[in-house]
Amino acid sequence: MARFxxxxxxxxxxxxxxxxxxxxxxxxxxxxxxxxxxxxxxVPSNIAEGHERESSKEAAQFFSYAKGSAGELRTQIYIGMDIGYIDRETGKAWLKEAEEISRMLHALIRSTKP
Structure with missing residues (x-):
């Protein structure tokens, strides 16, 4: 795959x-x-940076950073819902998408590691 x-x-x-x-x-x-x-x-920035790296090890490291950021994002969504900044329906949709992105990143990391 040539392009992120x-x-x-x-x-x-x-x-x-x-x-x-x-x-x-x-x-x-x-x-x-x-x-x-x-x-x-x-999340997407680290995916792009990892994809543009020369080695599989570097790529996996940036994909791992992206996965960590996805976890950070989920935490902030939960807090945003609790304090009333994010309505429940939107928050649940964002959480579901962030969780799916994390799963996809996990698979990408496993496929990238030598």
Whole structure:
């Protein structure tokens, strides 16, 4: 596969990140907004960076960073739901997508390691 844009996991992570940015465009709690959007953005960014690396070991490391960021994102979604920043329906959909992205990353990491 020549391009990270061809990876389904990257496309889904980028879409989720964009949805999160849109969802928090008007939030005045800049600390929370900054943290959740950065962790969401980190997932597709690390997938892209890993895919562009020369070695399988480096690629797996960046895919692992992306998986960690997906866990961070899920934590922030739970907290956002608890404090009323994210409605339950949206939060559950984002959690489901983030969990699926984590599973896809796990498989990608396993297939990448030498």
């Amino acid at each position: 844009e061809d990876l389904e996991v990257w496309r889904r992570a980028a879409r989720l990140s964009a949805d999160i940015y849109k969802g928090f465009a008007d939030l005045c709690d800049f600390g929370f907004r900054d943290q959740i959007t950065r962790s969401g953005l980190s």
